[in-house]
Amino acid sequence: MHNDAVHITPYRTHLWVLVTLLALTFVTITVTWIDLSALTVLIAMVIASVKGYIVLTYFMHLKYESSLFRVFVFMVLAIYVLVILFTFSDYLFR
Amino acid sequence: MEHRDDIGAKLGMWVFIFTEILLFGGLFLVYAIMRNNYSKEFHEAAHHLNAFIGTINTVVLLLSSATVAMSITAVQKGNNKLAVILLFATLVCAAVFMVNKYFEWGHKIHIGLYPGSDLMMTLSHGQVMFFSLYYFMTGLHMFHLVVGGIILTIVMIKVNSGAINTGKYVLLENGGLYWHLVDLIWIFLFPLLYLIT
Numbered sequence: 535m536h537n538d539a540v541h542i543t544p545y546r547t548h549l550w551v552l553v554t555l556l557a558l559t560f561v562t563i564t565v566t567w568i569d570l571s572a573l574t575v576l577i578a579m580v581i582a583s584v585k586g587y588i589v590l591t592y593f594m595h596l597k598y599e600s601s602l603f604r605v606f607v608f609m610v611l612a613i614y615v616l617v618i619l620f621t622f623s624d625y626l627f628r
Numbered sequence: 629m630e631h632r633d634d635i636g637a638k639l640g641m642w643v644f645i646f647t648e649i650l651l652f653g654g655l656f657l658v659y660a661i662m663r664n665n666y667s668k669e670f671h672e673a674a675h676h677l678n679a680f681i682g683t684i685n686t687v688v689l690l691l692s693s694a695t696v697a698m699s700i701t702a703v704q705k706g707n708n709k710l711a712v713i714l715l716f717a718t719l720v721c722a723a724v725f726m727v728n729k730y731f732e733w734g735h736k737i738h739i740g741l742y743p744g745s746d747l748m749m750t751l752s753h754g755q756v757m758f759f760s761l762y763y764f765m766t767g768l769h770m771f772h773l774v775v776g777g778i779i780l781t782i783v784m785i786k787v788n789s790g791a792i793n794t795g796k797y798v799l800l801e802n803g804g805l806y807w808h809l810v811d812l813i814w815i816f817l818f819p820l821l822y823l824i825t
Binding site for chain 1: 635638639642643646649650653657660661664665679683686687690691693694696697698700701704705801804805808811812815816818819820823824825
């Protein structure tokens with residue numbers, strides 16, 4: 535059994551994704567030049583997450599896979615976020 | 629007719645990627661805790677990293693991810709020749725990344741900044757922690773890059789011979805997924821190690 539409906543991503547889409555990712559990289563570098571102390575870390579991590587989301591969605595093709603894939607990825611990331619929260623709540627409030 | 633399950637193959641690849649995410653996730657967690665505990669030392673140590681080389685490597689990796697993604701489009705459209713060129717471009721990017729890393733690490737080792745060096749022994753615990761994490765995380769990432777390069781070389785040979793074609797290209801897709809994972813990890817490594825000082 536093969537491909538009920540193959541989705542072919544146009545070259546153009548990949549190029550736009552690349553341009554967006556490069557632009558976001560540039561924004562991150564600019565933001566870290568302007569020292570905003572604690573806020574810098576937050577902004578850099580938010581931008582990195584946006585870039586990660588774009589890579590997962592377009593380059594890793596999650597947008598066009600069955601929703602099963604997206605549910606799995608979401609659950610793994612949710613578990614990881616929980617681990618971070620639990621670890622930090624331990625470190626900060628012990 | 630040949631019996632195969634492309635969805636299953638991709639799902640298996642994703643399960644493997646999940647284990648990789650949790651592997652690096654553990655290291656990112658250690659980084660976060662240590663940064664929290666030794667923010668001053670991390671700040672001082674991070675100044676030793678070369679943000680310029682880091683930036684070039686970021687651009688190179690993003691470029692290589694795009695060429696892999698485009699090679700899938702090329703195979704889907706039956707243009708194997710273009711796919712081979714795009715995969716070769718990806719491998720060139722990987723080589724550029726490795727050469728940059730060679731100079732970056734080479735310089736640090738030259739000035740005596742490496743785990744267990746005499747200079748390292750004189751640094752504070754927090755700075756030693758930073759450099760240990762730097763070497764371990766970028767080193768493990770580089771190892772993945774080498775493995776990805778080997779996988780994509782095999783894929784490129786198969787695309788060239790026609791073993792991977794318009795009707796059968798799940799190996800290319802899975803190889804691509806692995807390569808994007810390498811890119812994904814670097815997207816977080818780069819700002820955390822090189823930029824946020």
